[in-house]
Amino acid sequence: MAAASDARPARWYIPWILLAPGLLWLILFFVVPLIQLGRLSLDGGLSNYTTVFSDNAEVILRTFTFAAIATVACIALGYPLAYVIAIRGGRYKNALLALVVLPFFTTYLIRTLAWKILLYDGGPVVGLLRFLHVLGANDSLLSTNWAVIGALTYNFLPFMVLPIYVSLEKVDRRLLEAGPDLYASGWRTFRKVTLPLSIPGVFAGSLLTFIPASGDFVNAELLGGDGQTMIGNIIERNFGKEFFRPELSALSFVLMAIILVGVLIYARLLGTEELV
Amino acid sequence: MTDERDEAVRAWSRRQFLATAGLGGAALAFLAACGSSGGSSAGTTTTAGGTTTTGAGTTTSTSTGTTVPETSGDSMRFLNWPLYIEGDDASTSPTLTGFTEANKIKVDYRPEIDGNDSFFTKYEPLLKAGKGIDADIVVLTSWLCSRMIKAGYVQELNATTFPNKASIVDRLANPTWDPGRKFSIPWATGQTGIAYNKDKVDGPITSIADILNPKYKNRVTLLDEWRDSVGLFMLEMGTSPETGSVADALKAIEMIKQYRDKGQFRKITGNGYAEDLALGDVWIALAWSGDIANLKKDNPSLEFILPPKGAMSFTDNAMIPIKAGNKKGAELLLNYVYDPKVAGPLYESIVYVPPVKGAIEAMTAEGKANTFINPTDLTLLHDFRDLTAAEDEEISRAFVAATQQ
Numbered sequence: 001m002a003a004a005s006d007a008r009p010a011r012w013y014i015p016w017i018l019l020a021p022g023l024l025w026l027i028l029f030f031v032v033p034l035i036q037l038g039r040l041s042l043d044g045g046l047s048n049y050t051t052v053f054s055d056n057a058e059v060i061l062r063t064f065t066f067a068a069i070a071t072v073a074c075i076a077l078g079y080p081l082a083y084v085i086a087i088r089g090g091r092y093k094n095a096l097l098a099l100v101v102l103p104f105f106t107t108y109l110i111r112t113l114a115w116k117i118l119l120y121d122g123g124p125v126v127g128l129l130r131f132l133h134v135l136g137a138n139d140s141l142l143s144t145n146w147a148v149i150g151a152l153t154y155n156f157l158p159f160m161v162l163p164i165y166v167s168l169e170k171v172d173r174r175l176l177e178a179g180p181d182l183y184a185s186g187w188r189t190f191r192k193v194t195l196p197l198s199i200p201g202v203f204a205g206s207l208l209t210f211i212p213a214s215g216d217f218v219n220a221e222l223l224g225g226d227g228q229t230m231i232g233n234i235i236e237r238n239f240g241k242e243f244f245r246p247e248l249s250a251l252s253f254v255l256m257a258i259i260l261v262g263v264l265i266y267a268r269l270l271g272t273e274e275l276v
Numbered sequence: 277m278t279d280e281r282d283e284a285v286r287a288w289s290r291r292q293f294l295a296t297a298g299l300g301g302a303a304l305a306f307l308a309a310c311g312s313s314g315g316s317s318a319g320t321t322t323t324a325g326g327t328t329t330t331g332a333g334t335t336t337s338t339s340t341g342t343t344v345p346e347t348s349g350d351s352m353r354f355l356n357w358p359l360y361i362e363g364d365d366a367s368t369s370p371t372l373t374g375f376t377e378a379n380k381i382k383v384d385y386r387p388e389i390d391g392n393d394s395f396f397t398k399y400e401p402l403l404k405a406g407k408g409i410d411a412d413i414v415v416l417t418s419w420l421c422s423r424m425i426k427a428g429y430v431q432e433l434n435a436t437t438f439p440n441k442a443s444i445v446d447r448l449a450n451p452t453w454d455p456g457r458k459f460s461i462p463w464a465t466g467q468t469g470i471a472y473n474k475d476k477v478d479g480p481i482t483s484i485a486d487i488l489n490p491k492y493k494n495r496v497t498l499l500d501e502w503r504d505s506v507g508l509f510m511l512e513m514g515t516s517p518e519t520g521s522v523a524d525a526l527k528a529i530e531m532i533k534q535y536r537d538k539g540q541f542r543k544i545t546g547n548g549y550a551e552d553l554a555l556g557d558v559w560i561a562l563a564w565s566g567d568i569a570n571l572k573k574d575n576p577s578l579e580f581i582l583p584p585k586g587a588m589s590f591t592d593n594a595m596i597p598i599k600a601g602n603k604k605g606a607e608l609l610l611n612y613v614y615d616p617k618v619a620g621p622l623y624e625s626i627v628y629v630p631p632v633k634g635a636i637e638a639m640t641a642e643g644k645a646n647t648f649i650n651p652t653d654l655t656l657l658h659d660f661r662d663l664t665a666a667e668d669e670e671i672s673r674a675f676v677a678a679t680q681q
Binding site for chain 1: 391392394396397414494500506536541542543544548551555556558582603672673676679680681
């Protein structure tokens, strides 16, 4: 009785006041530019969208292939890492997490430029690979798919590790102990218990990796060559030319649409109900 | 308060698509509502706006010249490209400190222009609205100067405050797009030729044909400024960038595409080639003379040559935008630089061909002997002709399709 009278009815405007700053921010800096971009992309008609596909088919395909491979590589590298930190990290947990985040204390640009110094023809990596005859005497690593996909993976890895870590960390340990108690092997426990419970982390990590990797141009610009041009590079190099803007705006929407569809399919595949 | 507003105006102007988005009108109304930009320009009484301001400078000076001098302050702002003043630093540059001492005008020097397209994208909405861009001097490449003059975005130079204008070298004195140099004055000229690493290639590279040799596959870069790349290939094919047709340019692009498909070109880049050339991954590059002159200091194995069939030249020109707060200061500065005694050491330091008569004579023996500053054969150099917007678009599109997509 007393408790009920203490709980005052929430005032209707409270949520709105809380929402207002974020909402205004997004309307001003996201919705308004998006609408303008949409109008610009239709300047000259819907044909901009068809031209974009016919002119950039190869670049579009390459962009999503690079982003997808980098995302898969991030899962392959990031999941075991997150697993060890979360489940076996013990008292080193925080220190290990700090190490994962440490590269972020330098800027993205410097990290990518540093790769250039590592991968150039006279650098240590090419030297080693040539010595091992993995690379021929005249082969390079810069201006290859390896360099760009590798750097995308490197630059976005922490975005994969952290969400997976959080989801593994939340897993009730008693569930993990129940597996062997019920005579499941270690692998089976992982497959039936640990993995499903950490899928939300994998999903979140994949979004945080795949989406920015699809729109990235820095890695391809600095480490790639003619054969590594991504959608971001096409937009970045040509947006200054006025007559290109409608097509490039259309290209931005195509990029957005493909990402959206890709994410929806992925969510469906992993089972969305527990993810949101 | 005003400063905050100015920031808002500038930030808004960066939203590049606004003016072209079909919302142009609304955007411009917004800009207009934001009031005058630039603290120093607020004091001038110039009323000309929009596209008819080309004569504004002189009009103002005659109408108010007797009571209020054209200069409205003891400071001015100068937007330039990197490496176009000694040390890129106003506080130590002998040219700028000398000017400040002589004229008591402080120069807010900003080497922040990194591309013609990006400059135009950023500032065009303001200029189109007849607003100032809070700069007294801007330096841009000829083709963009031509466009800005046609659109009425710049002011005529006043010969009374700028008598040294007469010292401009003959070769640059009368471009088709600005006869008599009424609105623009060359700041620096350079050459687009071929740079190569002599430790990596077999024997000297002397022509465009040499860079297409299959043994240099995937070791050659082209420039993404199409006037430079296409111009050099046109000259190789025996057509002229000065008088040639769009079809000639398209044929050169076809040739570029043919070799790109064979994997000859590692990259099509802007300034990025310099780094790769210095690292040794790129052996041969279409290159700008000034970049190589600077790179050579640390990389003595780099060579720069002009192909015998002809090379491209580029000229970056200083102009005074409309609504400049200190037009007279800008003219005084240009006048100061156009004194051969000032220009000699300046151009020797930045390693560009001086556009000022007598400047080379004012250099040291070393400077005079440097072919980056004093090219032996000026007849090899060509400029791309002034193109109409439609021609520009056609060639641009073909080049992007052939080199990026």
